[in-house]
Amino acid sequence: MQEKRGFWGSRVSFIMAVVGSAVGLGNVWRFPYICYENGGGAFLIPFVVAMLTAGIPLMILEFGLGHKMGLAAPMAFAEIRKKYEWLGWFAVLVGLMVMTYYGVIMGWCFRYLAYSINLQWGADPATFFNQDFLHLSSGIGDLGGIVWYILLGLFLCWACVFFCIIKGVDSVGKVVMLTVPVPVAILVIFIIRGVTLPGAVDGLAYYLTPDFSKLLEPKVWLAAYGQVFFSLSIGFGVMIAYASFLPRDSDITNNAVISSLSDAGISFMSGFAVFSALGYLAHTTGGSVSNVLNHGPGLAFVTFPTIINNLPFWASAFGLLFFMLLLTLGIDSAFSLVEAGVAGAIDKWKTPRVIVNGIVSFAAFIIGVIYTTNAGLYWLDIIDYYFTSYGLALVGILECIVLGYVYGTRRIREHVNKTSDFKIGIWWDICIKYITPAMLIWMFIQTARELISNPYSGYPAWAQCVGGWGLLIFMIVFAIVLSLFKSRDGKEI
Numbered sequence: 001m002q003e004k005r006g007f008w009g010s011r012v013s014f015i016m017a018v019v020g021s022a023v024g025l026g027n028v029w030r031f032p033y034i035c036y037e038n039g040g041g042a043f044l045i046p047f048v049v050a051m052l053t054a055g056i057p058l059m060i061l062e063f064g065l066g067h068k069m070g071l072a073a074p075m076a077f078a079e080i081r082k083k084y085e086w087l088g089w090f091a092v093l094v095g096l097m098v099m100t101y102y103g104v105i106m107g108w109c110f111r112y113l114a115y116s117i118n119l120q121w122g123a124d125p126a127t128f129f130n131q132d133f134l135h136l137s138s139g140i141g142d143l144g145g146i147v148w149y150i151l152l153g154l155f156l157c158w159a160c161v162f163f164c165i166i167k168g169v170d171s172v173g174k175v176v177m178l179t180v181p182v183p184v185a186i187l188v189i190f191i192i193r194g195v196t197l198p199g200a201v202d203g204l205a206y207y208l209t210p211d212f213s214k215l216l217e218p219k220v221w222l223a224a225y226g227q228v229f230f231s232l233s234i235g236f237g238v239m240i241a242y243a244s245f246l247p248r249d250s251d252i253t254n255n256a257v258i259s260s261l262s263d264a265g266i267s268f269m270s271g272f273a274v275f276s277a278l279g280y281l282a283h284t285t286g287g288s289v290s291n292v293l294n295h296g297p298g299l300a301f302v303t304f305p306t307i308i309n310n311l312p313f314w315a316s317a318f319g320l321l322f323f324m325l326l327l328t329l330g331i332d333s334a335f336s337l338v339e340a341g342v343a344g345a346i347d348k349w350k351t352p353r354v355i356v357n358g359i360v361s362f363a364a365f366i367i368g369v370i371y372t373t374n375a376g377l378y379w380l381d382i383i384d385y386y387f388t389s390y391g392l393a394l395v396g397i398l399e400c401i402v403l404g405y406v407y408g409t410r411r412i413r414e415h416v417n418k419t420s421d422f423k424i425g426i427w428w429d430i431c432i433k434y435i436t437p438a439m440l441i442w443m444f445i446q447t448a449r450e451l452i453s454n455p456y457s458g459y460p461a462w463a464q465c466v467g468g469w470g471l472l473i474f475m476i477v478f479a480i481v482l483s484l485f486k487s488r489d490g491k492e493i
Contacts, residue, residue, distance in 0.1 A: 006168050007247050013173035014250075015259055018242055020180045020332025021233045022263040025105065025300070028329065031227060032271035033295035036207055038223045039214030044268075046215065046224035051264055054439060055228040057431040058396070059256040060424060061403060062234060064412040066243030067252055072343035073237030074483070076244070080407045082483075087398055088237060089479035092344050094391040095236030095337040097475065100364050101380040102334055103161070104371040107153020108133075108301065109326045116308075116319030125305035130377075133301075137374035140382070140463045144374025151372040157334065158365045162357055164335040165342060169245045172339065176332055183328040184266065186321050187273055193318065194276030203279020206289040207271050222446060225439045230388055232263055233333065235395040237340040244343070253420035274299070277307045284310045297377070300326060338364070348487040378459070379467060385456050386468035391475070393444045397437050404433040 008014040035043045069076040074088030111133070115121055121128040130136045137144045164175045194200055214220045233239065243252070275289070281303070282289045294303040308319045338360060345356045371380050403412065409429040417423045455464060 006170060006245055008169050008245050009173045011250070011255070013169075013176060014242065014246060015255060015262075016176040016180045017169075017172055017332070017336070018239065018255070018259040019262045019266075020176045021238050021242070021336035022231060022259065022333075023180075023183075023266050023329060024233075024333035025102075025326060025330050026231060027263070027267045028270045028274065028326070029295050029297070029299045031231065031267035032207060032274040033293070033299075034223055034227050035271055036275070036293070038217075038220040039211045040206070041208040041210035042212045042214055043220065043224065046221045047227065047264070050221075050224040050228040050439075051260060053431050054225055054436045055232055055234075055264075056256055056260045057428050058229070058234045058436060059232060059239060059260050060253055060416060060428065061399070061409075061412060061432055062239035063243040063246075063252045063256050064416045065403065066240035067246050067248075067250060068412060068415045070244050071347050072241040072244055073340060074344040075347040075487070076240055077402065078483070078487075080402065084402055084406070085483035086476075086480045087395070087402060088240075088344060089482045090476055091235060091237035091240075091395045091399075092341040093475045093479055094387055094395060095238060096341050096360070096364055097367075097383065097387050097391075097471070098236070099161075099334055099337040100368040101371050101383060102330065102337070103157040103364070103368050104150065104154050104376065104380065105297065106157040106327060106330045106334060107150055107155075107372075108297075109323045109330065110153040110156055111149055112301065112305075112323045113320060113327070116316055116323055119305075119309060119315060119319060121305045121309075123309065125309070126302045129301045129305075134377055135374050136377055140375050140378035140459055140467075142375055143370075146369065146372050147374070147376075150376070151369065154365065154368050154372055158361050158368075160331060161335045161338050162361045164331065165339045165357060166354065168339070168343070168353060169242075172335065175335075179328045179332050183325050186325040186328070187266070187269055189321060190273040190318075190325070191269065191276070194273050194280070197276060197280035197283075199279040199281075199283025200276035201279065202282065203275040203277070203289050204272065206279070206293075207275035219446075222439075222443055226443055227267075229396060229440070229443075230392065231267060232260060233336065235392045235399065236337055237344065238336045241340040241343040242336070249419050251420050252416045253422045253424055257422070277304065281307045281310065348485075350488045378463075381457060382459055382463060382467040383471065386472060389447045390444065390468075391472050393440050393447075394472075396440045397444065400432055400437040400440070404429075404437070409433060 065076050066072070069079045071079065072088070073091050074085050077088040078085035135144065135147055163171070165172055195204070229235070278289050278292055281292045285292065292303065304322055305319070308315050308322065311318055341360055342353065342356050345351060345360070346353055370376065403409065409432050413424055413428060455461070
């Protein structure tokens with residue numbers, strides 16, 4: 001029975017794995033920018049409110065569901081009612097789709113580790129990244145050819161993921177004891193180095209100076225809820241799967257609070273490293289922080305190499321550390337997304353882990369090949385936008401409806417309170433049934449309205465359809481098809 005399914009070796013390894021999944025590349029290249037754009041230090045007010053009313057409640061919800069059912073997302077929802085199994089599959093498919101391009105970004109990091117040794121990106125990192133490295137084509141429809149070293153990097157990423165989860169929580173628990181502390185230590189090094197650079201104070205002022213007038217703008221509160229939801233790896237089925245491997249006497253509430261606040265703290269720390277470095281870059285170039293500000297892949301592969309070029313000493317060492325930081329941040333998020341799907345398949349069909357792991361890894365690798373072409377960055381951009389803006393929000397909305405109204409929050413709350421030191425009350429039910437779905441629906445409608453009036457990044461309609469709505473609809477249909485397959489009898493795995 002359940003003993004054969006496996007448990008986390010310790011509470012520490014579980015929390016490390018959860019924090020590792022939640023803390024990813026977005027903590028470095030998304031949170032600081034969102035904070036700056038939405039009131040600087042004042043943004044922390046809506047961010048904390050969003051964490052308390054959506055982030056932590058949703059984390060408790062997913063932990064509670066996984067722990068109560070003892071199953072990964074697809075079969076956990078099937079335990080509620082068979083017809084909701086597809087929602088669990090849709091959640092893990094959204095995560096796996098994200099992982100198809102996440103792996104390519106990690107492949108870029110592998111290559112840039114080598115480039116760091118002699119600062120091979122040269123004096124113009126932007127031209128190097130777009131032309132010499134990606135060989136970027138003229139548009140999303142011009143695939144060109146496959147860039148072989150990016151393909152190799154993608155393969156290395158999937159090899160790492162495959163072996164990280166080869167023994168389930170047993171191997172994951174060991175890996176995260178290294179891959180979670182290491183990036184935090186590197187981040188501290190960058191903060192110490194960054195705040196001692198000329199111009200760092202100006203950069204930090206951009207990051208932290210509060211603009212309280214922004215709090216009157218609805219979009220700032222929307223950004224806070226969006227950041228919390230996307231940052232915690234909620235809605236991918238990851239937290240449900242991870243919690244399903246917890247011992248029966250585990251403290252759900254404390255684990256959720258510790259994990260959520262750890263993610264928030266690391267996000268906030270990242271801002272110090274990023275903006276102190278941006279302040280230094282502005283100082284050396286004679287411009288302003290707003291002129292050198294960047295986010296997403298541009299921050300990692302253009303702005304930071306430029307900053308590293310200008311460091312007075314140990315530039316190569318800091319280049320190696322920076323891309324090691326991105327790799328160690330990314331690997332935990334990467335294999336957690338895959339583990340959610342692998343665990344779901346094992347729960348349903350009782351297939352040996354190595355076979356499921358191999359099938360999922362190979363299929364995702366093949367899908368990821370499109371990102372290794374000359375148009376790869378365009379496809380990465382559009383699929384990331386649709387799956388994180390719409391796919392993830394849709395999972396969250398449906399999850400709140402099914403668990404809040406069909407299954408009932410009271411049943412999960414009572415289960416959570418049985419083993420938790422801190423008891424959650426009716427406030428939690430209100431968050432799950434009203435506040436969180438309302439915010440997610442608002443986010444979904446607002447982003448959809450913006451998309452209608454202004455197509456994302458000017459991509460042609462056919463690309464928006466293929467890489468956006470069309471792919472999302474296909475994933476929903478595929479999730480329904482998976483739910484229609486019969487599972488093997490019994491609960492053992």
